[in-house]
Amino acid sequence: IILSEGYLANSAEPWRIPDLDALPRTTIPFATPEAAEQAGGFHPYRRDPDTLARPWAIPGTPGLEHRVGGLTKEDVTGNVVYGPENHQRMINLRAEKIARIADEIPHVEVDGAESGELLVIGWGGTHGSITAAVEQSREEGIEVSQVHLRHLNPLPANLGTVLGRFRRILCPELNEGQLAMLLRSRYLANVQSYSKIAGQPFKVWEIRERIEAIMKEDF
Numbered sequence: 549i550i551l552s553e554g555y556l557a558n559s560a561e562p563w564r565i566p567d568l569d570a571l572p573r574t575t576i577p578f579a580t581p582e583a584a585e586q587a588g589g590f591h592p593y594r595r596d597p598d599t600l601a602r603p604w605a606i607p608g609t610p611g612l613e614h615r616v617g618g619l620t621k622e623d624v625t626g627n628v629v630y631g632p633e634n635h636q637r638m639i640n641l642r643a644e645k646i647a648r649i650a651d652e653i654p655h656v657e658v659d660g661a662e663s664g665e666l667l668v669i670g671w672g673g674t675h676g677s678i679t680a681a682v683e684q685s686r687e688e689g690i691e692v693s694q695v696h697l698r699h700l701n702p703l704p705a706n707l708g709t710v711l712g713r714f715r716r717i718l719c720p721e722l723n724e725g726q727l728a729m730l731l732r733s734r735y736l737a738n739v740q741s742y743s744k745i746a747g748q749p750f751k752v753w754e755i756r757e758r759i760e761a762i763m764k765e766d767f
Contacts, residue, residue: 579603581611590614592626600645647702656704660686660693663713666762669739671697671727674720674750681755692759700727703734711737716762718742720755 584590592614595602605612614626622629623637658667660682670678675696682694695710697703711717711731719728720742728741742758744750 576604579605579609579612581609584611591624593621594624595641595645599648600641650699650702650705653699653702653704655706656695656697656710658693658695658710661691662693662710664691664693665714666690666692666716666718666759667695667711667714668692668718668720668755668759669695669697669711669727669731670720671700672722674722677750677752677755678720680752681759684752684756685759690759690763692763697727708735708737711735711739716740718758718762720744720750720758722749 579590581590587594590605590612591603592605592612593602605614615621615628619628620630620635620638621627622634623641659679668678668682678694678696682692685692693714695707697707712735715738717731717737717739719725719731719739721727722744724745725741725743728739728743731737731739740762742755744754
């Protein structure tokens with residue numbers, strides 16, 4: 549799932565069409581009747597202990613029939629159940645499965661000093677404006693670093709550590725500041741939201757002025 553925002557309505561950029569043959573291939577270990585028989589039957593909600601992913605069964609495979617649909621299923625068996633305890637467990641399992649994806653995505657990288665007074669963090673279409681503003685601020689002698697997020701759920705596993713190395717964090721967003729609120733609540737970081745919802749992207753000078761203003765504030 550790729551998220552973006554109002555910047556797309558105000559810009560154009562060439563896009564290189566990837567060579568499909570060069571893309572990495574992922575092998576899907578489909579469930580098999582033989583494995584199900586050895587396990588005492590097919591259990592569609594038995595999960596991988598590391599990823600919590602469930603087995604995939606090719607529709608129509610004899611011996612791998614199971615229930616699908618929106619009703620709550622029982623852990624392991626996949627039977628329809630209505631008990632509150634099972635419902636709570638399945639909600640927790642799904643949330644933990646998403647959280648463990650952080651083990652597979654790259655760690656966030658800091659552009660600039662790894663620690664210091666100010667970190668500017670953004671995502672999506674703010675990247676260009678933030679990068680230019682940070683580079684110009686450095687040319688004026690301001691020590692400021694930058695992080696651009698490419699994964700939002702889950703967030704990179706090392707993000708909390710990175711945020712903790714900076715005294716102040718500025719988060720420009722072309723929305724009402726949802727990422728800033730999330731970072732403050734999850735990491736208890738000193739994140740200042742800079743929100744813009746004018747139907748226009750950030751100007752470089754806008755972010756530069758906010759960087760300069762923050763560096764002049766007493767902390």
